[in-house]
Amino acid sequence: MSADGAESATPGAGAETVFRSRWVELPAGVAELDPDTLAPGFVAGAAACGLKGGGATDVAVLGYEGEPPESASSAILLTRNAAVAAPVVICRDECEQGAIAGVVVNSGNANAATGEQGLEDARAMQRAAAAALGAEPANVAVAETGVIGVPLQIEAVLEGIGRAAEGLRAGTASHFTEAIMTTDVGPKRCAVSAGGVTLTAQAKGAGMIQPGYATMLCFVQTDAVVDDPEAELRRAVAGSFERITVDGQMSTNDTVLLQASGASGEPLPEGLLDAVLLQLALAIVADGEGATRVGRIAVEAAADGEEAEDVARAIANSPLVKTALYGSDPNWGRIAQAAGMALAGKDGVPELGPDLIAAEGLGGSDPEAEISIRLERGDGAAHVFFSDLTHDYIRINAEYTT
């Protein structure tokens, strides 16, 4: 095993940062590492088993190098979709979510709507990865992504898991990040250090994106001590993956896994996990299927938070607003209409005109457009990040077949 990524220091002058969004604020004192870095104490491996075709890697294993430290903790958040995939059932019902030693992932097949055989296949993946990592099956999470309703070629996947396990390496996650991609245009990953800890994360996702509770696939590793990983993860996800939409579609497979070894003896600096997950969430929106621009709709002065959320989602998911963002049309009338739809049947709605709506950001060519609406009904507020709706979205989704 080599550690070719872990030694990378903060990028030098001129190196590109992955924190490109205006909406992400890194806490003070954070050093950005080579984004492919894998946190110390973890290893990852990947292989191609034919699910994606073209020889692309599509199965991956990530876990601790050796036994998990005594100080280790973990948490998993899963989609709320009622048509959940087999791996989500396994993570929900057959994993010790607070004591995850590793995860096995495939891309190209979601193993969703695959019946009892799908559950058996996910369990087989869990067992194979557990054996490779020297862990119990209940301590291994399973995540899958890709086409829905197609039985898994389980023999090929198990053979791939074997090869991925043989190639487990420390220091870098680049092969892991690549193996979890599907329609993603590029890798989505991040590595930072601060306060004596390292935090690394990998995500994938481009379509079927409006997480209801967790989101798509995202894996986070750190050597920090995290005493309440579920609370940490819930808060960070609430401010990141739960703030985004590409097409308003909650997935069957959304999974976020946080693994904290505690080996550094230091806590996670405040705001660090939040900033990393927000950047990855924004990367998913910016790479939304066919997307050319990202909007941030801020709803203010709603009657309450729920109303603000409803209005923000109605605007962010309106195909009329999304095409206006694509067409650089500062069309506040479409924002008024979508807000009015969300407020249908409510009393005391003010006239939603240009005095209350700032839609100029839709115009122009800023890749990150700010728009806002005030409802003058109370102090509820919410914001949602969304992608535009473009010709390429139609091309990708009308041509993609099962």
Added chain:
Amino acid sequence: MSADGAESATPGAGAETVFRSRWVELPAGVAELDPDTLAPGFVAGAAACGLKGGGATDVAVLGYEGEPPESASSAILLTRNAAVAAPVVICRDECEQGAIAGVVVNSGNANAATGEQGLEDARAMQRAAAAALGAEPANVAVAETGVIGVPLQIEAVLEGIGRAAEGLRAGTASHFTEAIMTTDVGPKRCAVSAGGVTLTAQAKGAGMIQPGYATMLCFVQTDAVVDDPEAELRRAVAGSFERITVDGQMSTNDTVLLQASGASGEPLPEGLLDAVLLQLALAIVADGEGATRVGRIAVEAAADGEEAEDVARAIANSPLVKTALYGSDPNWGRIAQAAGMALAGKDGVPELGPDLIAAEGLGGSDPEAEISIRLERGDGAAHVFFSDLTHDYIRINAEYTT
């Protein structure tokens, strides 16, 4: 005044029917008239006043020829959008909805989000049309459609109303139907006779279509006796305009007006209004912005009707399902995912696989595709008609500017 349309009889062999949808069943004994026919006792006029540009007609008046008969009745259904347009406020608050003598319409400007001036302008239209029809303002409905948030060129509109009123004609509605169109590819109208009565109707609509209570603009005239026009209209609208979606967007201006003179002395044959409005609703979906195909999603065996409706809307408005319809992809996984999203958080959801989902209709090239899903949770049922999502939808909405 000529009556050039009213004499048209049932189309001869080879004449094209407007009842093209497989989903519309005409009651027995119905004769289809020239679709441009206007019911006896009514007159209509239209003029161009520059709202649409290019010299197209864009203002129209329709009402009784002379005094409304004693037997006359009427009803209006309006959008539930909280950001309603000025004409909707006038129809809601300043009209005798059961005693409507006529209606004035413009296309090209929705007069929505136009403040107090917008209300004043709508009242001025109402007064001008009332004077032309010899009616009280409170007995004249106002409907407008077009761009949101732009002040009405009221002087031009009032002058146009004057010219439209000078040209009031009986027998035909073709000039009226043309004057109410905006992005419609073609006219949407219908004329039938049965049981001694004539029923004629004109509609417009292509985008911002998911009526929540009423819909877009639709005007219905008959010489039948209709004792409870509101109940009749609500039932017919519930089975037609409230069953459709193009882009999931409730409009600010939806209006349906039924005027029944009662002059024939005969009641409306059962099912006639339902069939006419369903055909017009389907014409709106088929002419949805950029649409090439219409789908009918039927949800069966839901826990209750509300659940069935939620699932049907989630499927009908999923851009993934809509692009699958466009791409002729029988992708039942996208139907399972959308249904699962609508059922998020509920217990006892069966695995939504091919045993429960019939998605073959998405494939092929049938312009009217049937798809269905059974939830095995009770006996709730609902269906929704929806258009596909295509390149032309993006072109139309990204290029259309305020």
